[in-house]
Amino acid sequence: MRVFIMSADDVKEKHIDICKKYFPHRYEKSLSFHSENDAKLCIAASYLIYTFAKAEEKDIYFLRNNKPYIKNSPVFFNVSHSKKYAVIAVAPSEVGVDIEKAEEKNLVCARRVFLENERKWINNETSKFSVLWTLKESVMKALGEGFALAPKDFDVMPFLDNKSITVGDTELWAYTAVYDGYSVSLCLSNEPKNKFEGIEIVRIK
Template sequence: MKLFLADISKIDLEYAQLLNKERRERVERYRLVDDKKRCILAGLMTRRFLGNAEILKNEYGKPFLSDGRFFNISHSGNYVLFALGKSEIGCDIEKFHYVTAVRTGKTVFNDDEMNLLLSSADRLGTFFNLWTKKESLLKCMGEGFHRSAKSVDVCSDVFEEKGKSFFMKTWNFSDYTVSVCSEENDFPKLIEFIGTEELLFQ
């Protein structure tokens, strides 16, 4: 498994010309500059790490590759996260910001997760850890929020269902929380930061 993180701060809107027609059209649909930059950066990372591999989508819209590899992308704030593995994978990054942790948590967390949140000395930090784990798990399972968020439990780092095990790992850096979920428990120790220059040339 490989995890890559890149910053939008050095992304120029002109870099969209390096991307395929579908991605360029997607960039154009965004109104805010930072949204355009995140879309361009995701496109550059896809081009760099997937090459010309055919990208397909499952019934819930989750993309996967025809060559047997799996990938997932998430973005928040200044960063785009790219996860690449040999088994199903899901990832989520969230910039730390104020939310009403308990009120919001009640809409997505089950009873055990709410108990963990309520007993935590750092409710906001615990909220984002649980939220990103849940998002990455649902994405890894291929259903996203088409499935009830309360139907999966992320109190531990392993969720089991129908004979399958899904493993989760969380990183916290600066004011961001990152969680990744995979069917294989082979997480790297560190997330690799990659510069814009490395993405501009294949």
């Protein structure tokens, strides 16, 4: 399963032009950011949606908890960003994707968001925190629940052994990878053809 990633550093005029033309509200939003990096991430996300979900702003609607979908399309997508990267995952079923940079400050909330067995596995390692946190987020996003579904309500450790989990009535498959010090996780609501293939991260410029 591919996840496409784009750096804010790689945003050029052609990306800005596409955002301005096909995502006018996102473009206006990008102009309101005080941070140039945040503005470029907004543009990068628009470019990824346009290129890989084959959608424009006018095609995108939102369910509860701001989960995006494309009206009258068999394609599902999800985007995420952290620090200098934006990512997108596109699939034929509900999908969630999350990216997070490994940072020590994140460890302070481990007790609030992880189960005891998950905390033991993390063992105060920032890289392991990011792995489990992005898996949690990808599940919440795939289900369209956001934080209405508490992170401690489900265990993501089976994913690390290439096993599925069931949340409510939905069976889920998820995978994780590391890219440039960032954890990237992807969750699917339909069993993939090759369920052990993991994630291929593709850099877009």
